[in-house]
Amino acid sequence: xxxxxxxxxxxxxxxxxxxxxxxxxxxxxxxxxxxxxxxxxxxxxxxxxxxxxxxxxxxxxxxxxxxxxxxxxxxxxxxxxxxxxxxxxxxxxxxxxxxxxxxxxxxxxxxxxxxxxxxxxxxxxxxxxxxxxxxxxxxxxxxxxxxxxxxxxxxxxxxxxxxxxxxxxxxxxxxxxxxxxxxxxxxxxxxxxxxxxxxxxxxxxxxxxxxxxxxxxxxxxxxxxxxxxxxxxxxxxxxxxxxxxxxxxxxxxxxxxxxxxxxxxxxxxxxxxxxxxxxxxxxxxxxxxxxxxxxxxxxxxxxxxxxx
Numbered sequence: 245x246x247x248x249x250x251x252x253x254x255x256x257x258x259x260x261x262x263x264x265x266x267x268x269x270x271x272x273x274x275x276x277x278x279x280x281x282x283x284x285x286x287x288x289x290x291x292x293x294x295x296x297x298x299x300x301x302x303x304x305x306x307x308x309x310x311x312x313x314x315x316x317x318x319x320x321x322x323x324x325x326x327x328x329x330x331x332x333x334x335x336x337x338x339x340x341x342x343x344x345x346x347x348x349x350x351x352x353x354x355x356x357x358x359x360x361x362x363x364x365x366x367x368x369x370x371x372x373x374x375x376x377x378x379x380x381x382x383x384x385x386x387x388x389x390x391x392x393x394x395x396x397x398x399x400x401x402x403x404x405x406x407x408x409x410x411x412x413x414x415x416x417x418x419x420x421x422x423x424x425x426x427x428x429x430x431x432x433x434x435x436x437x438x439x440x441x442x443x444x445x446x447x448x449x450x451x452x453x454x455x456x457x458x459x460x461x462x463x464x465x466x467x468x469x470x471x472x473x474x475x476x477x478x479x480x481x482x483x484x485x486x487x488x489x490x491x492x493x494x495x496x497x498x499x500x501x502x503x504x505x506x507x508x509x510x511x512x513x514x515x516x517x518x519x520x521x522x523x524x525x526x527x528x529x530x531x532x533x534x535x536x537x538x539x540x541x542x543x544x545x546x547x548x549x550x551x552x
Contacts, residue, residue: 260324
């Protein structure tokens with residue numbers, strides 16, 4: 245079952261290309277070289293401007309300021325195909341954004357095959373780039389994992405929360421996440437041997453505010469996966485989720501994009517912006533993330549919005 249599920253889980257599309265000068269190459273602990281891109285947000289003369297930067301331009305910019313989203317994409321995407329969406333998110337949310345490809349995807353297509361182990365090493369390399377190379381404070385980083393990307397995102401968020409010498413990330417956005425890979429096929433009731441990306445087991449370990457986004461008409465990852473993940477989170481880390489009536493798995497269609505963006509901006513404003521640091525992340529005293537008062541006040545589950 246494990247090999248069959250892996251084949252369904254990892255579906256790298258034909259590689260798409262990016263401008264070589266805008267590609268930032270990372271080395272993972274598994275000895276694989278993976279690409280990424282960095283989109284910088286600036287307000288220039290009152291206009292919102294988001295544009296990709298070269299590696300040197302990133303170093304010369306001010307990456308420690310404001311929020312940086314670290315984007316982990318879905319299973320049938322790569323950097324080239326998600327670039328327009330990531331640029332849109334950067335501009336509409338007024339954030340910097342760093343996205344990376346998994347081993348075996350896109351410009352790293354020949355460095356596969358992709359695997360759970362590689363995905364964990366990939367996101368750790370991306371996070372290390374933001375923290376060590378760009379010096380971005382942990383509380384300024386928001387992990388965004390869509391579908392497959394929820395696996396490495398939960399892994400990293402839980403890992404940083406449990407390390408005594410590390411700060412928790414500023415926030416986590418899980419878009420159409422799953423409980424675990426096997427549970428997409430059949431609800432096993434528990435994590436069995438060979439299962440992959442056991443998000444349901446990692447959720448209770450996350451010490452950052454988590455926003456769940458899911459469509460009720462999702463036919464790939466059933467909607468109840470997000471409901472159960474929400475329940476598994478520590479109560480003080482449950483941001484108000486966005487469950488959209490009739491939305492499917494593979495897109496945020498135009499009709500709901502304003503609602504989607506408004507809710508994400510509301511989440512960032514309430515649970516991330518109050519805690520971001522405008523200074524360098526180096527040599528800062530270690531401080532665990534404290535969820536905002538809005539989250540600590542344990543909201544009633546009946547308040548979860550189902551949007552028609």
